[in-house]
Amino acid sequence: MIKTLTSLGRSGVSNWLVQRLSAVVITVYLFFILGYFFINPSPSYQQWVGLHSSFSMRLFSLLTILSIAAHAWIGIWCVLTDYITVRLMGPKATAMRMIFQLIMIAVTLFYIVWTIDILWGI
Amino acid sequence: MNSLYSRRCDWGACAQRLVWSHNPSLLSVFSVESEPLYKKVISVVNSKRPVNLDIGTIKLPITSYVSILHRLSGVVLFLAVALLLWVFEASLESQQSFQSLKEYFANPICQVLLWGSLVALAYHVVAGIRHLIMDFGIGEDSFESGRCSAWIVVAVVAIAVVIISWWVFL
Numbered sequence: 001m002i003k004t005l006t007s008l009g010r011s012g013v014s015n016w017l018v019q020r021l022s023a024v025v026i027t028v029y030l031f032f033i034l035g036y037f038f039i040n041p042s043p044s045y046q047q048w049v050g051l052h053s054s055f056s057m058r059l060f061s062l063l064t065i066l067s068i069a070a071h072a073w074i075g076i077w078c079v080l081t082d083y084i085t086v087r088l089m090g091p092k093a094t095a096m097r098m099i100f101q102l103i104m105i106a107v108t109l110f111y112i113v114w115t116i117d118i119l120w121g122i
Numbered sequence: 123m124n125s126l127y128s129r130r131c132d133w134g135a136c137a138q139r140l141v142w143s144h145n146p147s148l149l150s151v152f153s154v155e156s157e158p159l160y161k162k163v164i165s166v167v168n169s170k171r172p173v174n175l176d177i178g179t180i181k182l183p184i185t186s187y188v189s190i191l192h193r194l195s196g197v198v199l200f201l202a203v204a205l206l207l208w209v210f211e212a213s214l215e216s217q218q219s220f221q222s223l224k225e226y227f228a229n230p231i232c233q234v235l236l237w238g239s240l241v242a243l244a245y246h247v248v249a250g251i252r253h254l255i256m257d258f259g260i261g262e263d264s265f266e267s268g269r270c271s272a273w274i275v276v277a278v279v280a281i282a283v284v285i286i287s288w289w290v291f292l
Contacts, residue, residue, distance in 0.1 A: 121215075
């Protein structure tokens with residue numbers, strides 16, 4: 001119960017699916033950026049801003065940071081619930097894990113807000 | 123339970139798995155469906171036979187290292203996102219900040235941080251693609267194919283590391 005409380009999708013199946021869909025979005029974005037640098041190895045500031053100020057690119061970047069957030073949330077949650085356990089760390093493990101999870105969630109939300117700030121501040 | 127029946131299972135491994143998992147619910151499954159099996163496993167568990175549970179002394183297959191590095195690189199990437207977002211912000215903020223990135227990229231400490239982030243990213247993506255391919259049922263039929271794809275991951279990442287090193291340091 002205390003484990004599912006901080007889980008993103010509250011269920012293993014939905015987490016499984018979100019983890020994979022978000023992975024695909026992030027990978028496509030990564031290969032898009034790699035392709036861009038392959039065609040244009042050292043873009044000028046104007047070219048770079050031009051790329052990222054278009055609405056479709058902003059949407060793509062936003063979708064990617066949301067995917068990163070979901071992916072990291074699920075991934076870190078898995079790692080924490082595997083290693084910060086009462087069996088491995090003793091009775092304080094549950095409290096420790098909750099603190100780590102809350103930090104993780106705060107950092108994740110901060111990343112999203114930061115990215116929106118960057119994208120709509122161009 | 124079915125998987126325990128169908129697999130050719132040696133009692134030592136079974137017992138070890140029980141000790142390892144500390145999972146009492148597993149014992150109840152044994153007792154309901156097969157009392158003799160349950161008793162046999164329990165007798166092995168209770169015997170004075172030494173059981174090695176120190177993972178540091180067990181020789182792990184390549185698949186284990188690929189798996190644990192996928193986790194490790196994921197945790198590293200969670201922190202690296204901050205660095206990458208900072209670079210992203212500087213690249214878009216103004217002409218000056220865009221130019222200043224070139225100076226940062228010449229700084230050895232920044233180079234090492236960037237190199238580490240990109241290597242973690244390359245590793246996580248390549249090992250992640252292996253997972254996705256396996257989710258489609260390809261190459262997950264035998265331990266041999268798993269070991270083979272794990273080595274492919276190592277090889278592809280090695281090439282990626284060479285390219286990243288060349289790009290960051292030269």
